[in-house]
Amino acid sequence: MAINNRLRRILQTAAAKKGGGVVVPTNFQVVTTYNGLASVKYPGTTGGRTDVQLQMRSGHYLGAAGVKRWKIGQGAYVAPQNNNNGDQAVGNSFNYEAALERVTGGALNAHAQFSGANTVTVADNAALVLSDEFALDVSADDEIFSRQGIVIGAASQNFPQSVRSGQDGTRVLSPATASQIGGTGALTTPSGGTTTSVSAWPLVLGVPDKPQMAVLVIGHSIAEGQGETSVPNGTSNSGPYRRAFWNVDGHHIPFDFHAVSGRSFAGYTPVTSPNPRSRWPYCTHAIIDLARNSMGLGIAGLKAATVDLINELRATIGPYGKRLHVSVTCPIPSTASSNWIDAASQNPNAGFENGGTRDQYVAWIKGFCDGLIDDYIDYSSVVEDPTDHTKFLTNGTANWPTTDGTHPTSNLYGPMSGIVVDWVRRQVPIPSI
Numbered sequence: 001m002a003i004n005n006r007l008r009r010i011l012q013t014a015a016a017k018k019g020g021g022v023v024v025p026t027n028f029q030v031v032t033t034y035n036g037l038a039s040v041k042y043p044g045t046t047g048g049r050t051d052v053q054l055q056m057r058s059g060h061y062l063g064a065a066g067v068k069r070w071k072i073g074q075g076a077y078v079a080p081q082n083n084n085n086g087d088q089a090v091g092n093s094f095n096y097e098a099a100l101e102r103v104t105g106g107a108l109n110a111h112a113q114f115s116g117a118n119t120v121t122v123a124d125n126a127a128l129v130l131s132d133e134f135a136l137d138v139s140a141d142d143e144i145f146s147r148q149g150i151v152i153g154a155a156s157q158n159f160p161q162s163v164r165s166g167q168d169g170t171r172v173l174s175p176a177t178a179s180q181i182g183g184t185g186a187l188t189t190p191s192g193g194t195t196t197s198v199s200a201w202p203l204v205l206g207v208p209d210k211p212q213m214a215v216l217v218i219g220h221s222i223a224e225g226q227g228e229t230s231v232p233n234g235t236s237n238s239g240p241y242r243r244a245f246w247n248v249d250g251h252h253i254p255f256d257f258h259a260v261s262g263r264s265f266a267g268y269t270p271v272t273s274p275n276p277r278s279r280w281p282y283c284t285h286a287i288i289d290l291a292r293n294s295m296g297l298g299i300a301g302l303k304a305a306t307v308d309l310i311n312e313l314r315a316t317i318g319p320y321g322k323r324l325h326v327s328v329t330c331p332i333p334s335t336a337s338s339n340w341i342d343a344a345s346q347n348p349n350a351g352f353e354n355g356g357t358r359d360q361y362v363a364w365i366k367g368f369c370d371g372l373i374d375d376y377i378d379y380s381s382v383v384e385d386p387t388d389h390t391k392f393l394t395n396g397t398a399n400w401p402t403t404d405g406t407h408p409t410s411n412l413y414g415p416m417s418g419i420v421v422d423w424v425r426r427q428v429p430i431p432s433i
C-alpha cells in the first residue's frame with residue numbers, strides 16, 4: 001500500500017515521540033537565512049575602477065532558535081550561471097576578515113578569529129574556510145548582520161559575487177583602505193571608493209538552543225526566482241523557496257542556497273561541483289529541483305541522475321547524527337505561446353507533452369522515487385491549467401503566468417511559495433529525521 005504524505009508524517013512523528021527525551025543541539029548547523037554560493041567572478045577593474053577591497057554588511061535572520069556559539073566562513077570558487085561544466089575557481093586567493101553584528105538588545109560586534117588571527121588567506125578554489133568558534137548571544141528570529149572583508153592582491157584579480165546581494169545592509173568597493181569589519185552600523189564609503197551591490201554570501205553557522213531545521217536548496221533558475229517582478233520583502237526573497245522561508249508560522253527558516261540559473265544535474269555532480277558538498281553536513285533537509293534543464297536525458301537518464309544525487313545526500317550525516325532528509329520537486333509545465341493568455345494558445349515543449357518525460361518523472365516522484373525520498377514538492381494545483389496539466393494556469397490576461405514559457409511570473413511564484421510552506425509544516429520533528 002502506498003503511503004501518502006499525511007500518513008507518512010503521522011507514522012514518523014509517532015516514532016519520534018516513542019523515542020522520548022529532549023535533545024539539546026551540540027553541533028554547528030546553518031542557523032540563519034541568506035547563506036549560499038557565489039556565482040560570478042567580479043574583477044576589481046570593473047567599470048574602469050582599480051578596486052582591491054570589498055567590504056560587506058549584510059542582513060540575516062535567525063530561525064525559531066536562539067544562538068550563542070558561532071562560526072562564519074567563505075570559499076574561493078563560483079558556481080557560474082548557465083554553465084553546466086560545474087564550479088570554477090575564483091582565479092586567485094584573497095585575504096578574508098569577518099564578524100557578526102547584533103543589532104537587537106544593544107549593538108555589539110563579535111569579530112571572528114582564524115587560528116587566533118583577525119584575517120586568513122583563502123586559497124584559490126578553497127571549498128570552505130571557517131573561523132574559530134566565537135560567542136554572541138542572539139535571540140530567536142532576530143536579525144543579525146554579517147560583516148565581511150575581502151582583499152585581493154591586485155585590481156586585475158577577482159572577487160567572488162553572489163547573484164543576490166542579501167537582505168538589508170551596505171557594501172563598498174575601494175582601493176586599499178582601513179577595515180570597517182570590526183565596527184557596527186552602516187558602512188561608510190572610503191575615499192576613492194564606491195557603494196556597490198556586489199556581495200558574497202557567507203556561510204553562517206551556529207549551535208541553536210533547541211533543535212531546528214536547516215534547508216539545502218539545490219536548483220536552477222526557477223528555484224532562484226527568475227521572472228519575478230514583484231517580490232515581498234525584497235528581491236533577495238525571489239522564487240518559491242526564499243519567499244516561503246521568510247515566514248512560516250511567524251518564523252524564518254534557515255537555508256543554504258545552491259540554486260543557480262541554468263544548472264542541471266550535469267553541473268552538480270561530485271566531479272563537476274565538489275566544493276559545495278563541504279556545506280551539506282550543516283543542513284538537516286535537502287530539496288532537489290534540477291529536472292527542468294535535464295529533460296534531454298530522457299526518463300531513464302533523468303531518473304539515474306536523480307538517484308545518484310539522492311543517494312549521495314542520503315549518505316551525508318547532518319548535525320543531529322542523522323542522514324539528510326531528502327525531497328524532490330516536481331517540474332512545472334513548459335510551453336510555447338505568443339502571449340500565454342489562455343490554455344488554447346499554449347503548446348507544450350518537447351518532453352513536457354502529455355505522457356512525455358515530465359509526466360513520467362512526476363509519477364515516479366509521487367511514488368517517492370521508488371522509496372528513496374522522504375517527501376516531494378508538487379506545484380500542480382497552483383500552476384497547471386485545470387483542464388490540461390501540460391499547460392500553465394491562465395486568467396485571460398496576456399503573459400499573466402509567464403513571459404517566456406519556462407519561468408513563472410510573481411502571479412505564480414506567490415502561490416508556489418505557499419506549497420513550500422506546506423512542505424515545511426509537513427517535516428518530521430528534528431532530530432528524529
